[in-house]
Amino acid sequence: MTVAAPAPPVRTAACRKHPEKVAWWRCADCGAVHCDECLKAHVPGRIRTESCPECKGYLRKIQAPSPDDLPAGLPGILRDAAAYPLRGHGLVLILLGGLFLAFIDLLSRSFRMRTALFFVIFGAGYLAAYMFHIVEASANGKRKLPDWPEFSNLWDSICIPFFQILLPIVLCALPGCAPILLLGWNEQSFTMGVAIDIVCSFYLPMAILAIAVNNAVAGMHPANVLPAIGAVFPRYAAIWLVIGALGTASQLLYFLVLDEIPFVGIALNMWATIYLVAVEMRLLGVLYLTSEGKLKLV
Numbered sequence: 694m695t696v697a698a699p700a701p702p703v704r705t706a707a708c709r710k711h712p713e714k715v716a717w718w719r720c721a722d723c724g725a726v727h728c729d730e731c732l733k734a735h736v737p738g739r740i741r742t743e744s745c746p747e748c749k750g751y752l753r754k755i756q757a758p759s760p761d762d763l764p765a766g767l768p769g770i771l772r773d774a775a776a777y778p779l780r781g782h783g784l785v786l787i788l789l790g791g792l793f794l795a796f797i798d799l800l801s802r803s804f805r806m807r808t809a810l811f812f813v814i815f816g817a818g819y820l821a822a823y824m825f826h827i828v829e830a831s832a833n834g835k836r837k838l839p840d841w842p843e844f845s846n847l848w849d850s851i852c853i854p855f856f857q858i859l860l861p862i863v864l865c866a867l868p869g870c871a872p873i874l875l876l877g878w879n880e881q882s883f884t885m886g887v888a889i890d891i892v893c894s895f896y897l898p899m900a901i902l903a904i905a906v907n908n909a910v911a912g913m914h915p916a917n918v919l920p921a922i923g924a925v926f927p928r929y930a931a932i933w934l935v936i937g938a939l940g941t942a943s944q945l946l947y948f949l950v951l952d953e954i955p956f957v958g959i960a961l962n963m964w965a966t967i968y969l970v971a972v973e974m975r976l977l978g979v980l981y982l983t984s985e986g987k988l989k990l991v
Contacts, residue, residue, distance in 0.1 A: 718752040720745035721986035727752065744906070750986065754834060767931050770979050778971040781837035787971075790841055791963035794820060798959050818855030819844075820967075824974050825854060828905040831978020838971060860910050861900040865893040896922075898936055899929065902977045906990045917990050924987040925980065932980060936973045943969050 708716040708728035716726035723745060731746050745752055764773035778787060794816050801812035822842045830839040844850045869890035876882040899922050900913035907917075922929055943966060951958040951965070981988055 717754060720748060720750045720752055723748040723750055764979060764983070767928060770928075770932075770976065770983070771935065773979065774972045774975040777831075777836075777975040778838055778968050783838035783971075786838050786841065787964055787967045790823070790967050791960055794963045794967070795960040798963065799956075814855055815851055817858075818851035818853075820970065821858035822850060822854035823967075824858065824901075824970055825905045827971055827974035828902060828978045828981075831975050832906070832981040834982060857904050857910055858901065861897055861904065861913050864913075865897045865900070866890055868893050894937065895930075895933055898933055898973075898977055902981060902988075903990045905977075906981065906988075912990060921988045921990055924989075925984050928980065932976045936976065939969045939973055 708714045708726065708731060711728050711730050714728035714730060716728050718727045718729075718732070719725070720727070725745060725747050727746060732752075744750065764770045777783070797812050797816035797819075801809045801816065803809075804812070819842070826839050826842050842850065869886035872882040872885035872889070876885075896918060899918045903912035903914075903917050903921065904910055906912060946965060947962050951962040954961065981990075
């Protein structure tokens with residue numbers, strides 16, 4: 694077995710637009726270097742992944758993780774994703790976040806329709822914001838679970854992430870309604886609808902990644918998503934299968950086991966949900982990180 698020699702230190706240059714600052718970012722497409730000031734400004738409560746101000750290409754940190762730090766091959770990516778939520782303070786983040794979301798869920802069960810709907814959207818929106826946060830952190834080479842997003846205001850921190858995650862799910866699910874609308878509700882139309890939804894769900898993970906990268910639902914346009922799927926098809930197909938299996942396992946765990954346990958079952962469900970969601974979003978972020986600029990999503 695051979696061991697590669699350590700890579701020499703990476704030299705950093707001065708930023709072309711801000712000569713007094715160090716250029717920490719290099720575009721994988723055009724090769725331009727940029728400092729932190731060059732990056733698009735944060736919109737409070739929203740998530741963005743760094744992209745080149747000149748060509749919109751993928752920016753890598755010049756002092757990026759060494760190849761030894763990146764998961765190698767699909768088995769390595771899966772092992773990395775399974776361990777990812779528990780690295781560093783990950784367990785504490787999962788426990789605290791689960792308790793908070795369980796409390797929100799309990800409130801949603803304790804009020805009438807309008808107030809209950811508010812708490813449902815609040816909990817789902819905050820979890821969606823964290824999902825995009827995980828994708829961003831993973832796509833930028835971070836190896837540990839990020840902190841929960843800061844809350845700035847209801848619209849930016851909750852509503853926008855909620856609709857950003859809801860829209861691709863709804864659009865991927867709608868085609869499955871066609872057989873029921875055309876043939877009526879019966880076993881055949883239901884089976885056809887499920888089969889159509891499974892096929893359409895192949896679009897969903899890349900759509901979520903595209904939204905996270907672009908910080909906008911416009912990123913899930915087929916002109917972005919379909920070429921990206923084609924560029925990494927075998928690895929993406931495997932990740933889609935894993936994400937689908939995890940999502941199915943999460944639902945079965947809740948409806949068959951945890952929903953039967955009063956009070957404690959809500960917290961256990963939230964802890965399991967956060968762990969599985971973190972694994973799924975880690976898979977998408979690392980797919981972006983390890984694709985060497987093949988995913989032209991921005």
